[in-house]
Amino acid sequence: MKIEIKDYCIRCGICVGLYPELFAHNFEEDCIDVLKDPDTDELKQQARDAARDCAVTAIFLEK
Amino acid sequence: MNLTADIVIMGSGAAGYSAADAALQKGKTVVIFEKRPFQGGVANCAIQYIVVRNEKAYQDKAFHLLYEYGNYNGNPKVIRRYVDNSWRTREFIERLGVKMEVADAVPLEDLGAPERADGFPPAINVHGDDTHALGRGRGHGGALVGLYAMRDIIKRGGTYLLDTPLTDIKLDENGAVCEAIGVHNKTKEEVHVSCKAVIICAGGVQDDPEMIREHTGFTYTGKDAPNGGNVTFNCFPNTKQTGDGHKLAWKLGGAVGNISIEGHDMIPGPGIETSTAWITYNQFKIMTEQPYLWVNKRGERFFDESLSNNHISTCRGIRNQPDRVSYMIFDDDTRKHLEEKVDYFYFVFPAEKLTDVRGQFKDLIENWGNKHVFMADTLEEICAQAGISEEGLKKTIDRYNGFAASGVDEEFDKPAQYLRPVKKGPFYCMRIYCGGYNTIGGIRINGDMQVIKENFDPIPGLFAAGDNVLNELYGNPIIAGLGAAYFAMPLGFAAGDCASEYIDRL
Numbered sequence: 244m245k246i247e248i249k250d251y252c253i254r255c256g257i258c259v260g261l262y263p264e265l266f267a268h269n270f271e272e273d274c275i276d277v278l279k280d281p282d283t284d285e286l287k288q289q290a291r292d293a294a295r296d297c298a299v300t301a302i303f304l305e306k
Numbered sequence: 307m308n309l310t311a312d313i314v315i316m317g318s319g320a321a322g323y324s325a326a327d328a329a330l331q332k333g334k335t336v337v338i339f340e341k342r343p344f345q346g347g348v349a350n351c352a353i354q355y356i357v358v359r360n361e362k363a364y365q366d367k368a369f370h371l372l373y374e375y376g377n378y379n380g381n382p383k384v385i386r387r388y389v390d391n392s393w394r395t396r397e398f399i400e401r402l403g404v405k406m407e408v409a410d411a412v413p414l415e416d417l418g419a420p421e422r423a424d425g426f427p428p429a430i431n432v433h434g435d436d437t438h439a440l441g442r443g444r445g446h447g448g449a450l451v452g453l454y455a456m457r458d459i460i461k462r463g464g465t466y467l468l469d470t471p472l473t474d475i476k477l478d479e480n481g482a483v484c485e486a487i488g489v490h491n492k493t494k495e496e497v498h499v500s501c502k503a504v505i506i507c508a509g510g511v512q513d514d515p516e517m518i519r520e521h522t523g524f525t526y527t528g529k530d531a532p533n534g535g536n537v538t539f540n541c542f543p544n545t546k547q548t549g550d551g552h553k554l555a556w557k558l559g560g561a562v563g564n565i566s567i568e569g570h571d572m573i574p575g576p577g578i579e580t581s582t583a584w585i586t587y588n589q590f591k592i593m594t595e596q597p598y599l600w601v602n603k604r605g606e607r608f609f610d611e612s613l614s615n616n617h618i619s620t621c622r623g624i625r626n627q628p629d630r631v632s633y634m635i636f637d638d639d640t641r642k643h644l645e646e647k648v649d650y651f652y653f654v655f656p657a658e659k660l661t662d663v664r665g666q667f668k669d670l671i672e673n674w675g676n677k678h679v680f681m682a683d684t685l686e687e688i689c690a691q692a693g694i695s696e697e698g699l700k701k702t703i704d705r706y707n708g709f710a711a712s713g714v715d716e717e718f719d720k721p722a723q724y725l726r727p728v729k730k731g732p733f734y735c736m737r738i739y740c741g742g743y744n745t746i747g748g749i750r751i752n753g754d755m756q757v758i759k760e761n762f763d764p765i766p767g768l769f770a771a772g773d774n775v776l777n778e779l780y781g782n783p784i785i786a787g788l789g790a791a792y793f794a795m796p797l798g799f800a801a802g803d804c805a806s807e808y809i810d811r812l
């Protein structure tokens with residue numbers, strides 16, 4: 244599974260705050276970094292939850 | 307890159323997109339410069355919109371309430387702009403397809419009623435209907451408004467220049483605005499837009515500690531309060547709100563107005579909120595809402611604590627204390643009470659009761675290393691750790707416990723149900739500072755939303771709206787009323803109208 248973040252992401256940090264294993268603020272580049280491809284069932288579930296929790300539907304998951 | 311537009315807008319937040327909408331409605335072309343790589347600004351945080359209905363009697367009453375709220379320091383022409391354009395906020399948000407829910411419809415006869423339990427101050431929250439924009443996921447509706455507004459404005463011919471701060475505005479030989487210049491953050495390409503008007507909607511100064519110190523006298527604690535300080539802000543991290551609009555307006559000769567802290571008392575330091583202001587690690591934000599004993603460093607009470615969920619009166623109280631700091635203290639009986647039922651419910655952090663208060667204190671102190679909360683078996687230890695005068699606190703508590711026993715607060719007339727004695731250890735204490743979501747004010751405008759000089763002459767073609775002018779609504783308190791998207795948007799619509807009318811008159 245791969246995580247893609249669209250450019251209209253508002254850097255609100257909801258994903259970073261709730262799923263720190265997958266997302267981090269990159270203050271230098273002013274963007275959100277995806278830290279890794281979710282490779283376990285638990286991380287895959289977190290990625291799905293993040294897509295659900297995102298404020299603007301900016302998180303997309305590719306199988 | 308060279309572009310031409312009737313109106314350039316600095317900032318794509320609440321005031322910016324509203325100004326663009328109004329200008330497009332008047333047939334004008336618009337270019338929006340946005341410093342960040344994405345749309346919406348701080349307005350992406352907003353959920354609650356107070357809306358003054360589009361009825362003359364309602365608007366008139368709201369006008370009087372707001373004017374009175376600022377002790378008649380506000381500019382009544384700007385207040386009028388707000389109340390008369392407020393209904394457009396809801397109309398715009400709904401037009402974009404974001405659902406709005408009226409949480410509290412306030413009928414005309416109830417406007418201005420003093421009693422509210424939801425944390426918003428009298429005469430500021432009761433000038434209209436309490437309406438919530440529904441977001442998706444864990445986000446607030448404001449985030450959808452910012453995104454859908456951008457898509458809508460682009461569809462109607464507007465241009466968004468993202469990641470491109472506006473850095474300069476040129477005046478022609480008559481002193482009128484003729485060009486706006488920005489620079490792309492990454493490519494460093496300059497963008498020149500030849501234009502007839504610029505509307506400054508660049509938000510507050512909360513990320514510029516030097517401006518905060520100079521204009522408010524507060525010292526910014528910084529994220530997680532590493533350097534002391536006595537004011538803390540509560541927003542997304544890294545919002546880069548550095549008063550760029552203020553600096554440009556002032557450079558062009560605009561008068562320097564007061565900058566106020568928006569007013570939202572807070573415990574600084576790590577472990578309180580996640581990177582998103584409304585998702586917290588624990589329930590301390592609810593504890594600081596509660597109406598128990600609050601004291602200053604001298605151990606003295608300083609306000610009627612039944613106002614503790616009114617962030618503005620609380621912050622005004624704190625601001626007037628030594629070192630601008632306060633403490634809330636409760637005992638183990640009150641801890642048990644909180645685990646059965648909180649006295650003040652706050653819709654942003656909803657909970658009917660708290661869980662494991664002791665565990666939460668322990669976690670914050672031991673695991674997060676937060677230096678602003680304390681738990682100890684004796685009041686002496688609390689005083690030593692927190693830096694409160696032991697003699698002063700003991701005197702206060704003796705008297706306060708007497709009030710609790712008699713049910714009469716002879717000092718501040720706090721209602722009996724909130725007079726909970728402080729008797730039985732362990733004791734719990736939180737150091738609470740002033741804070742805010744943002745700052746407001748700093749750019750002076752007239753009733754036609756034009757930026758004015760010290761002598762009140764307008765700078766032709768230069769307009770402003772949003773947080774950076776909001777002190778025109780209240781006058782110049784050090785702790786303001788709310789800086790809000792629901793104020794920024796109506797003023798944005800008004801600025802879009804006024805700039806379009808100015809161009810029509812040229």
Ligand SMILES: Cc1cc2nc3c(=O)[nH]c(=O)nc-3n(C[C@H](O)[C@H](O)[C@H](O)COP(=O)(O)OP(=O)(O)OC[C@H]3O[C@@H](n4cnc5c(N)ncnc54)[C@H](O)[C@@H]3O)c2cc1C
Nearest residue numbers: 317319320321341347349353354472509772773790791792
């Ligand atoms: C956590 C939180 C919750 C809030 N909740 C609510 C709420 O429920 N209801 C409510 O009404 N209000 C709420 N507010 C307040 C509200 O968000 C602000 O009052 C509102 O966003 C102000 O709008 P604005 O357009 O003046 O500024 P902003 O929305 O801050 O927009 C200013 C824009 O200008 C941009 N900018 C700055 N400098 C430049 C430059 N040089 N060039 C180009 N662009 C620039 C910024 O990047 C930003 O996008 C909340 C605020 C916070 C922090």
Ligand code: SF4
Nearest residue numbers: 252253255256258297
């Ligand atoms: S939750 Fe969505 S909008 Fe917010 S930072 Fe994450 S990806 Fe961006």
